[in-house]
Amino acid sequence: MNLNIFTRQDTRIALFLLPAIYGFNNYALFGSTYFERWDVFLLATIAIILIWTPAYFLHAVPAVWLRRRFPYVRQIAMRLCLAWGIHLVMSSTVILACFYGYAWFRFPGFVFDAGRLQLTILLTAIINLIVNVVHESIYTFEQWDTALREADQLQQANLRSQLDGLKGQINPHFLFNALNSLSSLIEEDPEQAQQFIDEMSSVYRYMLRANETELATLDQELAFTRSYFHLLHTRHGDHLRLEEAISDQYYQHLIPPLTLQLLLENAVKHNVILPDQPLLIRIETSQDGKLIVQNNLQRKNSRMLSTKVGLANIVTKYKLLGEGDVAIEDEEPYFTVTIPLIKMYDV
Known part of the structure; x- marks a missing residue:
């Protein structure tokens, strides 16, 4: 069967999640200061959009590869575990880069907090798991729906073939x-x-x-x-x-x-x-x-x-x-x- 690897629903999920990701990461970095100072809010929002937008869509690269490498429904558990592990490494790398990079650049309003960094990585692991489950659930449903429609088309083609054959003989x-x-x-x-x-x-x-x-x-x-x-x-x-x-x-x-x-x-x-x-x-x-x-x-x-x-x-x-x-x-x-x-x- 010819199945889509990256679907429209994946893009829609990304557009829905990105604003939440921007807000979550900025709050993790700055705490309440993010909402209290307009200069911090504006600069931090621009910075996080520039950092996390390409980073999020870069997450699609291993996801697409895994769907090609393990395309079957019975492989969903393997695909989900591998995707979660890879995405956790990628997300943690971006978060570490943000925390240490902001500290090194002395980003306005940022104060390095090791405890907040650990909590952010933990919450990111949970969020990554939820996001991967959502993506895989929708992807699997779409593949199931596509397979059903193709099976129906194949059945119709078979019936047309039977009819044409019988017409030719009867x-x-x-x-x-x-x-x-x-x-x-x-x-x-x-x-x-x-x-x-x-x-x-x-x-x-x-x-x-x-x-x-x-x-x-x-x-x-x-x-x-x-x-x-x-x-x-x-x-x-x-x-x-x-x-x-x-x-x-x-x-x-x-x-x-x-x-x-x-x-x-x-x-x-x-x-x-x-x-x-x-x-x-x-x-x-x-x-x-x-x-x-x-x-x-x-x-x-x-x-x-x-x-x-x-x-x-x-x-x-x-x-x-x-x-x-x-x-x-x-x-x-x-x-x-x-x-x-x-x-x-x-x-």
């Missing part, structure tokens, strides 16, 4: 072609007709189950794709070919369900398939853990423009999953789609 044109092929097979080759029915049943069964999960193993997708391709091959004959070159180590990797079906459908829909112009679709894995689906380009002379809904669904799913980008190359002589494979233990 529309009258597909059923007419499938039943026409089946009718011919029943007379010519009853055994092949039975196999056609079995494969058609497998296709529909898989598609109806596919909405139950966001990811499927490559092995499952390939088994479904072979059934789907059998229906296409029965209609188009040997002019439509499918090749597989899958490394054994990737069979248990994951991809969104129906991804391969959408790519096969896209290839068949937009390319000429003739005896002298066969269409070859190749599915292979690369050494860097990518799935490559490629077909030779022989575009149909059609006035209908491609809506590219199927490709858009695949791209959207990977974007929401945050598992890498889908690369699409549409240049002669091949149309190539490269898809990241997801390791099962990364999910």
Whole structure:
């Protein structure tokens, strides 16, 4: 998932807390003198703003780094403890610099008090803890809300994919072609007709189950794709070919369900398939853990423009999953789609 590291709420909290930090530190430094003398009040306020404004936002540097290094909800305790420790060191350094620096410069109205210094560092430790808890609570809530919204978007993308797949299979044109092929097979080759029915049943069964999960193993997708391709091959004959070159180590990797079906459908829909112009679709894995689906380009002379809904669904799913980008190359002589494979233990 693509999550924000420094949020708007962090900035709003900073703008709300800074005036309180200015007042707290000046009172710790000067005591009641800060409010009793206008010259002290004015000079001290200007000085503390110049010191603590950059110091406070400098605290965001380790906070952002920790969110990148430990981004998960289960790591919130570790992130909070580390942030508190680092921020306590940073805040204490600034406070020590103020106390000893003001004494060295003989700042008007300032009298060094070691007891007040110790109390200020103690209170700063407590304040730092509270501020870190507030930041982490809001950050965690925002990440949870973002994850929920992305999960909802992914579910919608899955449902669109299911709908598009079912439309492609249940529309009258597909059923007419499938039943026409089946009718011919029943007379010519009853055994092949039975196999056609079995494969058609497998296709529909898989598609109806596919909405139950966001990811499927490559092995499952390939088994479904072979059934789907059998229906296409029965209609188009040997002019439509499918090749597989899958490394054994990737069979248990994951991809969104129906991804391969959408790519096969896209290839068949937009390319000429003739005896002298066969269409070859190749599915292979690369050494860097990518799935490559490629077909030779022989575009149909059609006035209908491609809506590219199927490709858009695949791209959207990977974007929401945050598992890498889908690369699409549409240049002669091949149309190539490269898809990241997801390791099962990364999910």
